[in-house]
Structures are given as C-alpha cells and as structure tokens.
Amino acid sequence: MIIRELILKNFGRFRNRSIRLEEGINIIYGENESGKSTLHAFIQGMLFGLRKMRGRAARTDAYTRYTPWDNPSWYEGSLRFSCGGKEFRLERDFRRGEEGAKLVCESDGELLSVKDGDLEMLLGGISEAVYENTVSIGQMKSRTGDALLLELRNYLSSYQESGDGKLNLDRALLLLKEKKKEWQSRMQIREQQQEAEEKKIKFEIAYLERETEELQQKLLEEQKREKAGEEELRREEQRQEELRREQQRREESRRKELHQENMPGTGGTLNWKKVISALLVGDVIVWGILFFTAGWKAACISAVCILIAEFLFMAYTSTALKKAGKKEETKHAGQSMPDNTSGSLPKRKITGDSIRLLTAQILEKRTRLSNLQEELSELQMTGIADRPEMEEIRSLELAAETIQSLSVSAQESVGEALKNRISDIFCTMTGGKYKKVSIDEELKIDLFTEERHVPLFMASQGTIEQVYLALRIAVGDIFCCEETMPLLLDEVFAMYDEERMKETLGWLYKEKEQVIIFTCNRRETEVLKRAGIPFHIVYLHL
Incomplete structure (x- = not known):
C-alpha cells in the first residue's frame, strides 16, 4: 500500500490542506505544534476511523482532540492510495462513523463498501491495535505496549504451519467459549421447552382420559336406556297383540250377536220367515175385511198394493240396516285398532344414533390418547447426550483442545522465525556489532555479540530504541504479510547517533516501499543527503 495524497478538508488545525507523498522515504518537517502529530493521527483516523468515546473518556479521545478548530460541524477528510495495482480514494465524514465512509476505486470507478469490509481487505486484515504497535510509531513510543505483547502472544500461539497468522488464540478461545455458552443456553431453552411440552401433553392425556371416562359412562347409560326401551317395546308389542286378539274375539262375538239379532255382520240377514209370516197374517186379515166390505176386486187391488209396499219397505230396511252395520263395524274397528304411532320406534332410533355417536367419539378419543402417549x-426417551446442542458443545470443546495443542509446536517454529528476523534487522542497523537477538514469549529481550551476552536493560538508550524498532518492524512484517503497509515514524531517531541513523535509514530505503518520517529537526535530511538516499520532503508551517 502506498499513500499518494492526504486531503484534510477540515481536521484539527488543518483546513483545505492537501499533502502529496511519494514512494520511498518521505520527510514531513515542521516545528513543534506545526501539525505533525495531527497528520499522523489523520492517517490512522482515515484508515480505521475515529471512535467517539462516552462519558469522561470523551474529553481526551482522538475524536475530541482533533475536532476542527473552525466550524466543528464540518469534520471530513480524504485519502488517496494505491493497492494491488489500482488507485483508490477513501473519504470520511468523522461525525457519522462508518456510515460516513466512502471508498472508490479510481482505476475502474467501482464503489466499494467500508462497512462490508472492503477497506479491511485492502489493508490485509490488520487490526488498529497491530497498526499502532508495528507500522505506526508515535513520539516516544518505540517501546512496545501491552497491546503488542498480547497480539504477538496470540499470534505465536495460533500461527499454523501454513503461514496464516490471522488466527488469534485468545480471541478464538473466547469465541469458542461464547459459542459454547450460546449452545448451552439453547440446550437449556430446549430443555425448558421439552418440559413445557411434556407438561402440555400430560395435561391433554389427563383431559382426554376424563373425557373418555365420561363418554363411556354416557354410553353405558344409553345402552341401559336402549335395553330398557327394547324391553318396553317388546311388552308393548305383546300388549298390542293381546288387544288385537281381544278385538278379534269381540268382533266374532259381535258378529254372532248381530247374526242372532238380524243385524248386519259379515253377510247376515233379518228373520224374514217371521216377518213374512206376520205380514201374510196381516194381509189375510186386511184382505178378508176388504173382501167382505168392498168386494173381491177392491180386496185384490188393495192386496197387490199392500204387497208392493211391503216389498219396498223390506228392501229399504235391509239396505239401511246393512249400512248401519258397516258403520258400527268401522267404529268398533277404529276403537280397537292398536296405536303404532306412540313414539317407541323413533325413540329407539334416536337412542341407537346416540350410541353410535358416543362409540365413534370414544374411538376418536382413544386414538388421540394413544398418539399422545406415544x-x-x-x-421422554430423548436424552441430553442425543440432542444436537450437546453435539455442538462437544465439537466446540474439541476445537478448543485442538487449538491449544496445535499452538505449542507452531509457537516454537514461528517464534524462531521472528527471532531470526529481528536479529537480521537489528544486526544491519548496528553495522554488524550485534549478531543475535533472543526474545521470549513475554517479549523479554537479550542481545548477543560475538564475545558476550547483553541483557537489554544494560544496553544504551539508542540501542534499546533500535531493538524495539526492529521488533516492531519484524512483527509488522508478519502481521502485514498480505499487504505491505507504509511505515510511519514520529520522532524516533532522537536517541540515534548519525552512524546508526544512516544504517537504519539505508535499510528502510531498501526494505520498505514507503516510509513517512515526522520530525522537527534536520538531522534526518542531512544524513539522507550525505548517504545519497533520495527522499521527498513536506514542510509544515505554523
């Protein structure tokens, strides 16, 4: 990555200021309070943003410290840089945080997203903590802080033989621990849900059992009612049968009586012999009287008329009596006919439908009850060990154990490589005086010459500064292996003698694509000129 231009639209003391930078060594020269540290902070703020703190911390955070002197509501800047053979422009409105960041590829016009991680990808994925403790060195900060110690320890612990040092042991283990807690929480929720489900099913089973028992009781009552109805119907049929037989006996007796009394029955007639005998006796008497009084002609005529009248009378009487007999039979038949519409059969039919309905309901309840019990x-047979959450928890525990076991061998190999890199850098900076640098996991450093061992605390201040600079550069090379970052040095050569400054600047010119040196004196430019090392200088004025 090469920074091409800094555009401070309104940042700290700068307003509408543009500063161009080149590859190789750049010297930003200015007196105290001319804005060197502001430029240094601007580059970091453009790359990682300025996080606004809360409470008391907001009084001294970088966001507040570099708030524009004029018009604080306008807090913006731009950064142009090249990366991967393409040119990019990064713009930020610091008041809006990540929402106010805009990243454009000027080579092809593509609009990228800072929020979605496109800028982080261009920076090789380094964190702000790594940036502050490796490639960006502020005033009097050559010594590494606790943040670098933690990052380096994590790196050494999680580095794999593939060379991918992005795994962070503490962060990975913390992530696994959080994931484990999450799955444990899920398992607890599942257990609570299972308990609630079991409670619900048991309640439904108890309710169905009560309903089934009630339906069975109703069914028994209906069956008893149906049996009683059948018994009553049977007795009713017997009674009706007896009534029919009694009616038949009465009809038979009635017919006999009617026959005896010459009433219509089933084809009966009057006692016509007696009637005719009586009429003949009467006719003879009437004819005899008329014969002796009126003569035989009148008597014969009267006899004929009397006979015709008697014949008509008998015919009419016979017809009327037959009709009266039929009416009487109909009346007796209606009175004696059994009532088959009493409602016994419909009641029995209703009872049968109720039994079928109750039986169907009981069968349905029993089926549902069987399904719920199953x-x-x-x-209940589902054990804790068989739950998917438990499998995830076991997998996370195994992953944590694997990371911890693999980190042991990886730490040894990478730690050795880091020590060799620091030794090479420091040996060059000191002109070969020191041959080896030893560093342990707590960043305790020892120096070795050809003749003796020198603990770091016994070395001169300039030597100590050089060792920490070599350490930062070596660690930066490891963390920034995907994308080389510009090296920012803010007043780091104050304790160097000219010879070591020359060796160090010469090594930086050969090894680094871009170095930005912030300084308030002219020693660096004079050494560079005498050594014939090209450089680009920017002057800041009060």
Whole structure:
C-alpha cells in the first residue's frame, strides 16, 4: 500500500490542506505544534476511523482532540492510495462513523463498501491495535505496549504451519467459549421447552382420559336406556297383540250377536220367515175385511198394493240396516285398532344414533390418547447426550483442545522465525556489532555479540530504541504479510547517533516501499543527503 495524497478538508488545525507523498522515504518537517502529530493521527483516523468515546473518556479521545478548530460541524477528510495495482480514494465524514465512509476505486470507478469490509481487505486484515504497535510509531513510543505483547502472544500461539497468522488464540478461545455458552443456553431453552411440552401433553392425556371416562359412562347409560326401551317395546308389542286378539274375539262375538239379532255382520240377514209370516197374517186379515166390505176386486187391488209396499219397505230396511252395520263395524274397528304411532320406534332410533355417536367419539378419543402417549414416550426417551446442542458443545470443546495443542509446536517454529528476523534487522542497523537477538514469549529481550551476552536493560538508550524498532518492524512484517503497509515514524531517531541513523535509514530505503518520517529537526535530511538516499520532503508551517 502506498499513500499518494492526504486531503484534510477540515481536521484539527488543518483546513483545505492537501499533502502529496511519494514512494520511498518521505520527510514531513515542521516545528513543534506545526501539525505533525495531527497528520499522523489523520492517517490512522482515515484508515480505521475515529471512535467517539462516552462519558469522561470523551474529553481526551482522538475524536475530541482533533475536532476542527473552525466550524466543528464540518469534520471530513480524504485519502488517496494505491493497492494491488489500482488507485483508490477513501473519504470520511468523522461525525457519522462508518456510515460516513466512502471508498472508490479510481482505476475502474467501482464503489466499494467500508462497512462490508472492503477497506479491511485492502489493508490485509490488520487490526488498529497491530497498526499502532508495528507500522505506526508515535513520539516516544518505540517501546512496545501491552497491546503488542498480547497480539504477538496470540499470534505465536495460533500461527499454523501454513503461514496464516490471522488466527488469534485468545480471541478464538473466547469465541469458542461464547459459542459454547450460546449452545448451552439453547440446550437449556430446549430443555425448558421439552418440559413445557411434556407438561402440555400430560395435561391433554389427563383431559382426554376424563373425557373418555365420561363418554363411556354416557354410553353405558344409553345402552341401559336402549335395553330398557327394547324391553318396553317388546311388552308393548305383546300388549298390542293381546288387544288385537281381544278385538278379534269381540268382533266374532259381535258378529254372532248381530247374526242372532238380524243385524248386519259379515253377510247376515233379518228373520224374514217371521216377518213374512206376520205380514201374510196381516194381509189375510186386511184382505178378508176388504173382501167382505168392498168386494173381491177392491180386496185384490188393495192386496197387490199392500204387497208392493211391503216389498219396498223390506228392501229399504235391509239396505239401511246393512249400512248401519258397516258403520258400527268401522267404529268398533277404529276403537280397537292398536296405536303404532306412540313414539317407541323413533325413540329407539334416536337412542341407537346416540350410541353410535358416543362409540365413534370414544374411538376418536382413544386414538388421540394413544398418539399422545406415544409422543410423550418418544419425548421422554430423548436424552441430553442425543440432542444436537450437546453435539455442538462437544465439537466446540474439541476445537478448543485442538487449538491449544496445535499452538505449542507452531509457537516454537514461528517464534524462531521472528527471532531470526529481528536479529537480521537489528544486526544491519548496528553495522554488524550485534549478531543475535533472543526474545521470549513475554517479549523479554537479550542481545548477543560475538564475545558476550547483553541483557537489554544494560544496553544504551539508542540501542534499546533500535531493538524495539526492529521488533516492531519484524512483527509488522508478519502481521502485514498480505499487504505491505507504509511505515510511519514520529520522532524516533532522537536517541540515534548519525552512524546508526544512516544504517537504519539505508535499510528502510531498501526494505520498505514507503516510509513517512515526522520530525522537527534536520538531522534526518542531512544524513539522507550525505548517504545519497533520495527522499521527498513536506514542510509544515505554523
């Protein structure tokens, strides 16, 4: 990555100021309070943003410290840089945080997203903590802080033989621990849900059992009612049969009586012999009287008329009596006919429908009850060890164990490589005086010449500064292996003698694509000129 231009639209003391930078060594020269540290902070703020703190911390955070002197509501800047053979422009409105960041590829016009991680990808994925403790060195900060110690320890612990040092042991283990807690929480929720489900199913089973028992009781009552109805119907049929027989006996007796009394029955007639005998006796008497009084002609005529009248009378009487007999039979038949519409059969039919309905309901309840009991049994048989959450927890525990076991061998190999890199850098900076640098996991450093061992605390201040600079550069090379970052040095050569400054600047010119040196004196430029090392200088004025 090469920074091409800094555009401070309104940042700290700068307003509408543009500063161009080149590859190789750049010297930003200015007196105290001319804005060197502001430029240094601007580059970091553009790359990683300025996080606004809360409470008391907001009084001294970088966001507040570099708030524009004029018009604080306008807090913006731009940074142009090249990366991967393309040119990019990064713009930020610091008041809006990540929402106010805009990243454009000027080579092809593509609009990228800072929020989605496109800028982080261009920076090789380094964190702000790594940036502050490796490639960006502020005033009097050559010594590494606790943040670098933690990052380096994590790196050494999680580095794999593939060379990918992005795994962070503490962060990975913390992530695994959080994931484990999450799955444990899920398992607890599942257990609570299972308990609630079991409770619900047991309640439904108890409710169905009560309903089934009630339906069975109703069914028994209906069956008893149906049996009683059948018995009553049978007795009713017997009674009706007896009534029919009694009616038949009465009809038979009635016919006999009617026959005896010459009433219509089933084809009966009057006692016509007696009637005719009586009429003949009467006719003879009437004819005899008329014969002796009126003569035989009148008597014969009267006899004929009397006979015709008697014949008509007998015919009419016979017809009327037959009709009266039929009416009487109909009346007696209606009175004696059994009532088959009493409601016994419909009642029996209703009772049968009720029994069928109750039987169907009981069968349905029993089926549902069986399904619930089977569901409850399956639910209770599900053990904790068989749950998917438990499998995830076991997998996370295994992953944590694997990371910890693999980190041991990886730490040894990478730690050795880091020590060799620091030794090479420091040996060059000191002109070969020191041959080896030893560093342990707590960043305790020892120096070795050809003749003796020198603990770091016994070395001169300039030597100590050089060792920490070599350490930062070596660690930066490891963390920034995907994308080389510009090296920012803010007043780091104050304790160097000219010879070591020359060796160090010469090594930086050969090894680094871009170095930005912030300084308030002219020693660096004079050494560079005498050594014939090209450089680009920017002057800041009060």
